[in-house]
Amino acid sequence: LAALGLVCAGVLADAGPAAAAALPNTVVPAPVSEVSNGSTFTLTSTATLTSDDTGVGGYLAGILRASTGYALPLTVGAAGPGSIALELTGAPASVGPEGYQLTSTATGVVIQAQQPAGLFHGVQTLLQLLPPAVMSTTTQPGPWTVPGGTVLDYPRFAYRGAMLDVARHFFTVAQVEHYIDELALYKVNYLHLHLSDDQGWRIAVNSWPNLATYGGSTEVGGGQGGFYTQADYSAIVAYAASRYMTVVPEIDMPGHTNAALASYAQLNCNGVAPALYTGTNVGFSSLCTSLPLTYTFVDQVVGELAALTPGPYLHIGGDEASSTPVSDYTSFVDQAQQIVAAHGKSVVGWHDITKASLLPSAVAQFWGTTTTDSNVANAAASGTKVIMSPANKAYLDMKYTRKTKLGQTWAGLIEVNTAYGWDPGNYLTGVTGSSVMGVEGPLWTETIVTSADIDTMAFPRLPALAELGWSPWSTHNVTDFDQRLGAQGPRWKTMGIAYYHSTQVSWP
Numbered sequence: 001l002a003a004l005g006l007v008c009a010g011v012l013a014d015a016g017p018a019a020a021a022a023l024p025n026t027v028v029p030a031p032v033s034e035v036s037n038g039s040t041f042t043l044t045s046t047a048t049l050t051s052d053d054t055g056v057g058g059y060l061a062g063i064l065r066a067s068t069g070y071a072l073p074l075t076v077g078a079a080g081p082g083s084i085a086l087e088l089t090g091a092p093a094s095v096g097p098e099g100y101q102l103t104s105t106a107t108g109v110v111i112q113a114q115q116p117a118g119l120f121h122g123v124q125t126l127l128q129l130l131p132p133a134v135m136s137t138t139t140q141p142g143p144w145t146v147p148g149g150t151v152l153d154y155p156r157f158a159y160r161g162a163m164l165d166v167a168r169h170f171f172t173v174a175q176v177e178h179y180i181d182e183l184a185l186y187k188v189n190y191l192h193l194h195l196s197d198d199q200g201w202r203i204a205v206n207s208w209p210n211l212a213t214y215g216g217s218t219e220v221g222g223g224q225g226g227f228y229t230q231a232d233y234s235a236i237v238a239y240a241a242s243r244y245m246t247v248v249p250e251i252d253m254p255g256h257t258n259a260a261l262a263s264y265a266q267l268n269c270n271g272v273a274p275a276l277y278t279g280t281n282v283g284f285s286s287l288c289t290s291l292p293l294t295y296t297f298v299d300q301v302v303g304e305l306a307a308l309t310p311g312p313y314l315h316i317g318g319d320e321a322s323s324t325p326v327s328d329y330t331s332f333v334d335q336a337q338q339i340v341a342a343h344g345k346s347v348v349g350w351h352d353i354t355k356a357s358l359l360p361s362a363v364a365q366f367w368g369t370t371t372t373d374s375n376v377a378n379a380a381a382s383g384t385k386v387i388m389s390p391a392n393k394a395y396l397d398m399k400y401t402r403k404t405k406l407g408q409t410w411a412g413l414i415e416v417n418t419a420y421g422w423d424p425g426n427y428l429t430g431v432t433g434s435s436v437m438g439v440e441g442p443l444w445t446e447t448i449v450t451s452a453d454i455d456t457m458a459f460p461r462l463p464a465l466a467e468l469g470w471s472p473w474s475t476h477n478v479t480d481f482d483q484r485l486g487a488q489g490p491r492w493k494t495m496g497i498a499y500y501h502s503t504q505v506s507w508p
């Protein structure tokens with residue numbers, strides 16, 4: 001009780017002793033504040049839904065109708081509040097563009113937000129307050145109870161991302177959309193797609209057609225690979241948007257470019273196209289930084305991708321360019337960032353780009369394994385924002401334990417509590433406060449082939465990273481987290497998510 005009192009102290013001051021209890025410990029990421037009112041709402045067959053936003057209302061109705069079997073008529077707009085009401089009015093200013101306030105009483109649930117994104121995040125919290133069977137796609141018995149109380153919630157960081165490497169192994173549009181649905185449950189708002197690497201080029205570019213048709217024709221291990229048509233890519237972007245997620249496309253340059261170099265001989269300094277590559281080495285390929293055609297290529301590729309991408313960011317990679325001399329590398333990054341800016345986007349790059357002098361809008365993604373990096377600290381001091389993906393904490397392709405079948409070990413073993421046990425806002429020397437834009441969990445796919453493989457590596461570590469990105473540091477508590485994470489297990493089981501049963505988590 002003393003602990004509960006501490007957590008709720010801010011709310012308690014004017015709520016009185018009857019409201020001292022917290023809600024059941026089931027929500028990931030942990031909300032900013034939650035307080036119980038002791039009542040219970042039960043969703044019944046006569047319940048109705050109202051929403052000020054068609055998309056979010058339809059999303060919630062779809063999930064609830066499938067598992068409850070109830071009709072749950074949805075009214076969009078003016079009608080009086082339904083049993084569950086999603087309102088774009090009445091939210092406190094503190095919730096900002098992505099936050100919400102959820103109030104549950106014996107008669108119903110009201111979620112209030114300033115923007116549809118906030119309603120969508122509030123809906124995720126509501127789903128986690130309902131029994132796990134709510135995630136079923138077939139009718140379940142219920143009862144469909146929601147504990148009574150008030151949740152006030154908004155994100156700590158603006159950027160909460162996940163990266164999927166579709167280059168080392170190709171994943172179909174349906175597989176990517178499936179992952180988007182899983183990420184959305186944890187309030188992730190950016191999907192970074194690693195669209196090119198040595199082993200494959202995965203996006204059709206009209207001005208350089210061989211990139212996809214030839215450069216996309218294989219993958220690690222020699223499989224047939226694949227690529228997204230521009231319509232496929234737009235479908236992913238639109239699907240992500242329906243889950244309030246922005247796509248950040250990455251074309252990795254000047255290293256990690258064997259697939260492009262194999263597709264066009266004229267991009268090579270010696271005019272000779274290398275063979276396609278299906279191994280897992282890194283650091284051996286480079287665009288020819290002294291060739292004028294290289295910048296025509298970058299301009300046309302970036303131009304087509306920027307036109308297809310409504311989000312503000314375009315990722316140029318820039319990592320592990322160990323076969324590009326440093327002065328060539330910095331001059332390449334200088335030119336590439338100008339090209340991205342000319343197409344109206346802000347450049348993101350792996351933190352190696354901080355060796356160059358960056359535009360004010362540039363963002364660096366830290367992937368190191370140390371807590372000091374002078375180039376990144378200097379860039380941050382001159383205004384570069386940083387996305388935190390330290391490889392020894394946030395890399396979803398690292399093994400959990402030595403026994404994990406999938407994955408790699410170069411950055412260490414990452415059990416669930418290791419993924420959770422760091423503060424992105426206070427981790428890298430000289431990169432704190434407003435320098436930190438957020439957190440991302442990258443999933444490299446040298447060893448990842450199926451959607452079940454994705455699930456096993458991302459769950460439960462992705463929700464841990466999502467919580468670091470969303471929840472205030474004051475809620476950080478590993479015992480509490482392992483319990484809340486455990487409450488997700490029955491949901492993942494219901495949804496068919498092939499998660500890793502970590503012994504660190506308190507599964508119910």
Ligand code: TNX
Pocket residue numbers: 282319320350367391395397408444445446
């Ligand atoms: C390093 S980290 C890479 C990737 C690999 C990954 C495997 C970074 C920016 N580059 O090319 O896929 O390690 O863990």
